[in-house]
């Protein structure tokens with residue numbers, strides 16, 4: 001056992017501050033219960049640490065947020081190299097520069113700034129320079145994805161809403177799409193079960209290159225899995241790398257795979273490369289997609305159109321007429 005560990009499993013002293021809020025660790029019963037740990041206390045500095053590290057959040061960190069109201073979880077599914085992490089990094093850079101104009105919403109901070117920096121650091125746009133991209137998301141041993149936190153204030157309703165965006169490796173979704181109980185796909189299953197909003201990513205680059213047949217097949221299987229598991233939650237088809245051309249046949253097949261079983265799904269196209277002639281450094285479609293996500297509320301279901309003939313509000317969705 002690492003002698004500098006706290007006895008509480010969900011406490012990460014000395015990487016973070018005390019999970020029970022003690023600024024003086026000698027007063028924390030959980031810390032002092034581990035004698036070896038407390039004898040190593042003198043090695044710790046006097047810095048006041050906060051009880052979170054700022055990296056991508058893990059499950060143990062979620063207590064913070066859940067205290068406010070359950071955060072909205074945005075599950076981003078797609079195969080390896082599809083551009084999922086890049087999408088997250090691009091949003092963060094736009095928010096950080098104040099370049100996002102969202103109707104009625106204001107970016108109100110994040111508990112995982114270091115995590116966002118890690119995904120966005122390599123992606124900084126400079127006019128005239130192509131972006132370089134974040135590293136491949138490694139599987140770790142994880143059963144749960146990295147979670148990146150964003151909080152937005154609703155100007156009209158004066159309310160904060162927390163969002164957790166999943167950053168999971170594509171391998172997980174490949175395994176889960178073939179077998180939802182596959183041990184290698186448990187993290188994807190976690191995403192699929194917890195998400196309030198699901199994005200299914202279609203990688204235009206993979207769908208146009210040499211391996212396009214297998215990319216299309218893999219996408220169809222993933223879309224089928226999502227349709228079977230989504231239980232009425234909002235879904236969006238997100239074409240990434242919108243700057244890459246795809247044949248109309250492939251586009252049709254991808255749309256069919258999504259809209260066939262999920263006719264209410266929405267469709268977006270994003271790219272981190274701005275269109276020539278347009279404003280540099282804003283990419284394509286990124287804000288539209290974020291705006292749609294922020295417009296959704298938990299449990300927002302599409303009710304059928306009320307029948308006009310019936311004006312009694314109690315029977316507005318049709319009585320036994």
Ligand SMILES: Nc1nc2c(ncn2[C@@H]2O[C@H](COP(=O)(O)OP(=O)(O)OP(=O)(O)O)[C@@H](O)[C@H]2O)c(=O)[nH]1
Nearest residue numbers: 080081082083084085086133137169170241271272
């Ligand atoms: N042309 C183009 N390429 C892009 C764009 N976004 C991402 N890419 C390319 O796609 C690669 C993979 O992007 P990632 O964001 O790491 O993909 P991912 O889905 O997170 O992949 P895994 O973590 O392996 O599952 C990048 O290294 C880029 O080469 C884009 O908007 N346009």
Ligand SMILES: [Mg+2]
Nearest residue numbers: 084085136137
């Ligand atoms: Mg990734």
